[in-house]
Amino acid sequence: MSATTTGSTETGPDRDRVRLHDAVIRFAGDSGDGMQLTGDRFTTESGLAGNDLVTFPDYPAEIRAPAGTVAGVSSFQLHFSDHSIHTAGDAPDMLVAMNPAALMKHMGDLKPGGTLILNSDEFDERSLAKAGAVTDPREDGALVDFTVHEVGLTSLTLRALEEDVASGAITKKDAARCKNMLALGLVSFMFSRPTTGTEAWLREKFAAKPALADANVKALRAGFNYGDTTEAFTFTYEVGRAELPPGRYRTISGNQASAYGLVAAAQRAGLPLFLGSYPITPASDILHELAKLKHFGVTTFQAEDEIAAMGSAIGAAFGGALAVTTSSGPGIALKTEGIGLATMYELPVLVVNVQRGGPSTGLPTKTEQSDLLQALFSRNGEAPIPVVAAKSPGDAFDTMLEAARIALTYRTPVMILTDGYLANSAEPWRIPDVDTLPDLSAAFAFTTAPNGDDGEFLPFRRDPETLARPWGLPGTAGLEHRLGGLEKAPDTGDLSYDGANHHAMTVLRHERIARIGAQLPPLEVDDPSGDADVLVVGWGSTDGPIRAACHTLREDGRKVAHVQLRHLSPIHPDLEGIMRRYGTVILPENNMGQLAMLLRARTLIDIQAYNRVTGAPFLSSELVEVITRMAGAGLDGRGADARRDA
Amino acid sequence: MSATDTTTTPLTRKDFASDREVRWCPGCGDYAILATIQTLLAEVGARPESTVFVSGIGCSSRFPYYMDTFGLHTIHGRAPTIATGLATSRPDLDVWVVTGDGDGLSIGGNHLLHALRRNVNLNILLFNNEIYGLTKGQYSPTSPLGAVHKSTPMGSVDRPLNPVSLALGAEATFVARSIDADRKHLMETLTAAHAHRGTSFVEIYQNCVVFNDDAFIQVTGRDTKQHNQIRLTQGEPIVFGPDGEHAVVADADGSMSVVPTAEAGDRIVVHDATREDPTTAFALSRLAPTPDRPTPFGVFRDVDAPVYDDLVRDQVARATAAKDADLRALLDAGNVWDVA
Numbered sequence: 001m002s003a004t005t006t007g008s009t010e011t012g013p014d015r016d017r018v019r020l021h022d023a024v025i026r027f028a029g030d031s032g033d034g035m036q037l038t039g040d041r042f043t044t045e046s047g048l049a050g051n052d053l054v055t056f057p058d059y060p061a062e063i064r065a066p067a068g069t070v071a072g073v074s075s076f077q078l079h080f081s082d083h084s085i086h087t088a089g090d091a092p093d094m095l096v097a098m099n100p101a102a103l104m105k106h107m108g109d110l111k112p113g114g115t116l117i118l119n120s121d122e123f124d125e126r127s128l129a130k131a132g133a134v135t136d137p138r139e140d141g142a143l144v145d146f147t148v149h150e151v152g153l154t155s156l157t158l159r160a161l162e163e164d165v166a167s168g169a170i171t172k173k174d175a176a177r178c179k180n181m182l183a184l185g186l187v188s189f190m191f192s193r194p195t196t197g198t199e200a201w202l203r204e205k206f207a208a209k210p211a212l213a214d215a216n217v218k219a220l221r222a223g224f225n226y227g228d229t230t231e232a233f234t235f236t237y238e239v240g241r242a243e244l245p246p247g248r249y250r251t252i253s254g255n256q257a258s259a260y261g262l263v264a265a266a267q268r269a270g271l272p273l274f275l276g277s278y279p280i281t282p283a284s285d286i287l288h289e290l291a292k293l294k295h296f297g298v299t300t301f302q303a304e305d306e307i308a309a310m311g312s313a314i315g316a317a318f319g320g321a322l323a324v325t326t327s328s329g330p331g332i333a334l335k336t337e338g339i340g341l342a343t344m345y346e347l348p349v350l351v352v353n354v355q356r357g358g359p360s361t362g363l364p365t366k367t368e369q370s371d372l373l374q375a376l377f378s379r380n381g382e383a384p385i386p387v388v389a390a391k392s393p394g395d396a397f398d399t400m401l402e403a404a405r406i407a408l409t410y411r412t413p414v415m416i417l418t419d420g421y422l423a424n425s426a427e428p429w430r431i432p433d434v435d436t437l438p439d440l441s442a443a444f445a446f447t448t449a450p451n452g453d454d455g456e457f458l459p460f461r462r463d464p465e466t467l468a469r470p471w472g473l474p475g476t477a478g479l480e481h482r483l484g485g486l487e488k489a490p491d492t493g494d495l496s497y498d499g500a501n502h503h504a505m506t507v508l509r510h511e512r513i514a515r516i517g518a519q520l521p522p523l524e525v526d527d528p529s530g531d532a533d534v535l536v537v538g539w540g541s542t543d544g545p546i547r548a549a550c551h552t553l554r555e556d557g558r559k560v561a562h563v564q565l566r567h568l569s570p571i572h573p574d575l576e577g578i579m580r581r582y583g584t585v586i587l588p589e590n591n592m593g594q595l596a597m598l599l600r601a602r603t604l605i606d607i608q609a610y611n612r613v614t615g616a617p618f619l620s621s622e623l624v625e626v627i628t629r630m631a632g633a634g635l636d637g638r639g640a641d642a643r644r645d646a
Numbered sequence: 647m648s649a650t651d652t653t654t655t656p657l658t659r660k661d662f663a664s665d666r667e668v669r670w671c672p673g674c675g676d677y678a679i680l681a682t683i684q685t686l687l688a689e690v691g692a693r694p695e696s697t698v699f700v701s702g703i704g705c706s707s708r709f710p711y712y713m714d715t716f717g718l719h720t721i722h723g724r725a726p727t728i729a730t731g732l733a734t735s736r737p738d739l740d741v742w743v744v745t746g747d748g749d750g751l752s753i754g755g756n757h758l759l760h761a762l763r764r765n766v767n768l769n770i771l772l773f774n775n776e777i778y779g780l781t782k783g784q785y786s787p788t789s790p791l792g793a794v795h796k797s798t799p800m801g802s803v804d805r806p807l808n809p810v811s812l813a814l815g816a817e818a819t820f821v822a823r824s825i826d827a828d829r830k831h832l833m834e835t836l837t838a839a840h841a842h843r844g845t846s847f848v849e850i851y852q853n854c855v856v857f858n859d860d861a862f863i864q865v866t867g868r869d870t871k872q873h874n875q876i877r878l879t880q881g882e883p884i885v886f887g888p889d890g891e892h893a894v895v896a897d898a899d900g901s902m903s904v905v906p907t908a909e910a911g912d913r914i915v916v917h918d919a920t921r922e923d924p925t926t927a928f929a930l931s932r933l934a935p936t937p938d939r940p941t942p943f944g945v946f947r948d949v950d951a952p953v954y955d956d957l958v959r960d961q962v963a964r965a966t967a968a969k970d971a972d973l974r975a976l977l978d979a980g981n982v983w984d985v986a
C-alpha cells in the first residue's frame with residue numbers, strides 16, 4: 001500500500017484481492033478503547049501469517065486524561081510485510097479511528113489515498129467539541145484525500161450482542177467495550193486473516209468469565225462478517241510471507257526480551273537472578289515480567305525508592321547473585337551514587353535504563369536517546385563503567401547476555417540502554433537455541449581460598465589480563481574483607497589517602513574498562529558495495545530506521561555504509577579507523593548530538609550530526625532525505641570520487 | 647552458598663577484631679560498643695565468615711573496618727538497602743547494620759523506615775550522639791530544640807525525632823535502647839537483639855566527646871542517673887530510683903507518667919515487650935521524648951512476626967518446586983511459527 005509497493009490484483013468471486021508487499025496500519029482510540037490489545041492481536045495474527053513486522057505503540061502521557069480528548073488518545077501502529085523490514089513504517093496506509101479525537105490527532109499522518117475507518121457513532125457534537133474539532137472533519141473537506149469507511153462500530157457491536165445484554169449475561173457497558181474486537185474483525189477480514197487464533201486467545205483470557213469471552217468472540221466475528229457482507233469493501237488485501245531466516249519465531253517486545261535475556265544470563269552463569277526495582281514508566285514491565293519467573297530462581301524486590309533498588313542490587317551482588325536494577329532516566333539519576341559505589345567495590349551489577357524523554361519528568365511515555373551522556377558520565381569523580389545499547393526489541397535479549405558477560409568477567413557495574421520505543425514495540429524474533437547461548441559460567445569463579453602470599457585474602461589483587469579483582473563471597477572462611485567507597489591501596493584494598501596512589505587507581509579504573517574493548521570481536525560494517533564514501537553511524541534503536549534508509553538509498557543506486565554500535569563504553573576500538581575510511585560520516589540520534597560530540601572530541605573527525613527529539617523514532621524517509629542532503633555527491637561512492645579527482 | 651568453614655573452634659573477642667587501627671577520638675563512646683559487639687559475637691558462637699557488618703557514612707559507620715568479618719562501608723544513609731539485598735539473597739548470613747542519627751534518621755530515614763516495617767532479618771544498631779561528628783559538629787535530627795552547634799548559632803529550631811518512637815511507629819518487631827557507658831546492659835540488650843529473628847532495632851546513646859560531650863548527662867551523670875534511668879524488665883512492674891521510689895503508671899488517656907511509687911497503687915505498668923500491639927510500648931517511649939528526664943532503657947518490644955526475606959525465599963522455593971526452570975520452554979511459548 002506504500003508508494004514503494006507494487007501490488008498485483010487478483011479478481012475473486014466477490015471482490016478484488018490486492019496482493020501487497022507491505023502495509024502500515026494504525027489503530028487509534030481513547031485510552032479505554034483497548035487499542036493496544038487490538039494492535040497486539042493483529043500483530044500476533046501477522047506473525048502467524050509469516051510476515052516480518054515492527055510495531056510502535058504510543059501511549060497517552062496522562063493516565064487519566066479526560067475521555068474523548070486528544071490528550072487521551074492511545075495508538076498502536078503495525079508495519080507488516082512479505083520482506084525484511086526494520087521500522088514501524090513512516091505514514092500509515094490505514095487508520096482506524098475510534099473517536100473524533102483519534103481522528104484529529106492522527107489524520108495528518110495518513111498517507112494520501114489511505115484508508116480511513118471511522119467509528120461514526122462517536123461523531124456527535126459533544127465528542128467533536130471534546131476533540132477540539134471546530135467543524136466536523138467528515139464534512140469540512142479534511143478527508144477528501146482518503147478512502148473513508150464510516151462504520152457504526154459501537155452500534156454494530158451492541159446489535160451483535162443484543163441477546164447477551166437482554167439475557168443479563170453481560171451489561172450494556174461490557175457489550176460496548178467489545179467494539180475494539182469488532183474493529184479487529186473488520187480489519188482481519190480486509191487483510192484476509194483468520195480470526196481463529198484471536199478467538200482461542202479470548203477464550204483463554206476470559207476463561208473465568210465465559211460470558212465476556214462469548215461476547216468478544218461474537219463481536220470479532222460480527223466485524224469480520226460485516227466486512228464480508230457489505231459492499232463497501234470492494235478490495236481485500238493480502239501480504240505474503242516474508243523470507244526470514246529459517247527457524248522458529250515469535251513476536252517479542254523489548255521489555256519482554258530484556259527480562260528473558262536476564263533470566264537466560266543468570267541461567268547460563270549458574271547464578272540466582274536478583275532484581276531490585278522501583279516502578280517507573282516505561283521500565284516497569286521488566287519488573288512485572290521477572291516477578292512471574294520466580295521458578296527460574298528469580299528474586300524480585302520492589303524497593304521503597306530507586307536508591308534502595310540500586311542498593312539492594314549491590315547487596316545481592318556482594319552475596320553472589322547476578323544482580324540487576326531496572327529504571328528510566330529520572331530513576332537512574334537517583335541510582336547514580338550507588339553506581340559510583342559499585343564502581344569502587346568492583347562488583348558486577350546490571351543497570352538497565354529504558355530511556356524516555358527528559359529532562360526531569362520530561363515525556364514519560366515517549367522515546368528518546370538522551371541519557372547517553374548520563375550513562376557515561378553522571379557519577380561524581382572519574383568513574384568509568386561499560387555501557388551497552390540494544391538495537392531492536394529482540395536484540396535486547398542478546399544485549400543483556402553481553403552486559404552480563406562484561407559485568408561478570410570484569411567485575412563492574414554495566415549500564416544497559418534501551419528506550420521507550422524498543423521497550424514497547426515488537427518484532428518477530430527468531431527463538432535462539434538455548435544451548436548456543438554464551439556460557440557465562442566461564443566468565444568468573446568465586447574465590448574459595450585466600451590468594452595472598454602469607455595466607456591472607458587480598459580482595460584487590462587483580463587478574464593481570466582483565467584487571468578483574470577476586471569475587472570472594474561472605475560465607476567463605478578466610479576471605480573476610482571490607483569494601484568501601486573510599487580510595488584504596490592496591491591488593492589489600494586498605495584505605496589510602498595518598499595522592500599518587502589515587503592517580504594510579506584512577507588510571508587503572510579507566511584501563512580496566514578500556515581493556516574490555518580490546519577483547520571485542522571486530523566491528524561489523526554494512527557496506528555491500530564496498531566502495532561507499534558515506535558512513536552512517538548509529539547506536540541503539542536507530543538501527544531500524546538507518547538500515548531502512550540505507551536500503552532505500554541502495555535500491556536507488558546510491559552507495560552508503562552503516563555501522564551500528566552496541567558498545568558505547570568502551571567505544572569499539574575499530575570505530576575510529578572505520579570512520580577514517582569514509583569521506584562523510586553522518587550520525588543521527590534522538591538527542592541533541594551526544595555521541596556525535598563525544599566522537600568528534602575523541603577523534604577530531606568532522607562528524608555531521610542529525611538530531612530530533614519529538615518523542616518518536618526516526619522515519620526512514622526522513623533519514624533518506626537527511627543522508628542525501630548531508631552527503632550530496634558522496635553517495636556516488638569512492639570510485640566516483642577517484643574519477644572526479646582524476 | 648553456605649559457609650565452607652564448619653569448624654566449631656570457640657573464638658574469642660580478638661578473633662573478631664581486624665588489624666586495622668581504630669581511629670575514633672580518644673574517649674569516644676564507639677570504643678565501648680565495638681568491644682561489646684566483638685565479645686558478644688565470640689560468646690554467641692558467631693562465625694566471622696558468616697557475619698557481615700554494613701554501615702553508611704559517619705563516625706559510627708567506620709565500624710565494619712574494625713571487625714574481622716565481612717563488611718561494607720557504603721554510602722550515606724543507604725546501608726539498610728544494601729543489607730536488605732544481601733539478607734534477602736543470603737539466608738545463611740548474620741547481617742548487621744551500623745548507623746547513626748544523621749545517617750539513619752536524616753539522609754537515610756526512608757530506608758530505615760522501610761527496613762523496619764518489612765521486618766528484614768537484620769540487626770540495626772543506631773548510635774545516637776545527637777550530633778554530626780564526622781563533618782565536625784552540626785546539629786542532627788535528634789538534637790534537642792535550642793541546641794547550639796556550628797550550623798545553629800542561635801539554637802536549633804528543628805523538633806527532634808525519638809528513634810525508639812519512630813521504630814515503634816513503623817511496627818518494628820524488636821525495639822530496644824541502651825547506652826555506651828553501661829557495658830553490662832549493652833551486652834544484654836544486644837544479645838537479645840541478635841537472638842531476635844526479623845529486624846531488631848537498638849538505639850544506643852553514644853557520647854561524642856569532641857562535639858557534643860555529656861549530651862546524655864541526665865541519664866549517665868553520677869548524681870542524676872539513678873533518678874533518670876528507667877530499666878525495663880520483662881514481666882516486672884516499672885519502678886526505678888535508688889529505692890524504687892518512682893513508678894510508671896498508665897493514665898486514662900493512654901499515655902504514661904511517672905508518679906511516686908507510694909501513690910501509684912495498682913496503676914503501675916507491668917512491662918510486657920511481647921504485647922502484639924505496639925501502643926503501650928509507644929506510650930512508654932513518649933515518657934522521654936528527649937533524654938533529659940526519666941528515660942526507659944531495655945527492650946520495648948519483642949514480638950514474632952513473619953520475616954520479609956523468609957517470605958520472599960519461600961515464594962521462590964514454592965515456584966521452583968512447582969515448575970521447572972526450562973528456558974527453552976519459556977522462550978518457545980505463546981504464538982510461535984516456523985520458517986523453513
Ligand code: SF4
Binds near residue numbers: 669673675779853
Ligand atoms: S567526633 Fe565524636 S562521635 Fe566521632 S569519633 Fe570523635 S568522639 Fe566519636
